[in-house]
Amino acid sequence: ILLRVGQFFFLYIFCIVFWALLLTFDGIGAFDALGISVTTLGNVGPAFGIAGATCTFAGLSDFSKSILCIEMLMGRLELFTLLVMLSPEFWKIRNRW
Template sequence: MLAFFFIYMALSTLWAGAMMFDGLAFMDALGVAFSTMSYDGPAFGAFGATCTYAALPDFSKVIVCLSMLFGRLESVTLLSIFIPSFWKKSGW
């Protein structure tokens, strides 16, 4: 449970940082990152309940897609595929 929490927080911070690098405000990037990683619904600020993510720059849209992918498909499972010891132990 602790590993899932830290991976979730690290990925959300990574997504928010990447979107801030692309020009989004801190609270907007944080809200979009957490709303796309989880099932919380709309973000807050400029991308709140009455807005869409259409106004995001192209790079941020790619980040949002990755965030949704990692959030919906369980980040621990996806990250374990990239660990070499996972493949050595399982006999694949």
């Protein structure tokens, strides 16, 4: 159980850093990108900085918004569910009789 929890934790942190890195390539500051990435993957509400409590995501580019849509989908459906659906073993038809 401890191994599975550790895997999920590090996968979650890796995804936050990965998506934040993609956002920094679009010109968003590192602190803002990290805050936006945490809030979209966790689906927890407003972020810090440019997307704070009194701001919206409207000022972001279309590239950033599309990245955030994918990240929100990953956060809503949970990471392991999506990874299982992408594995070929999930889609194999087994004869159980």
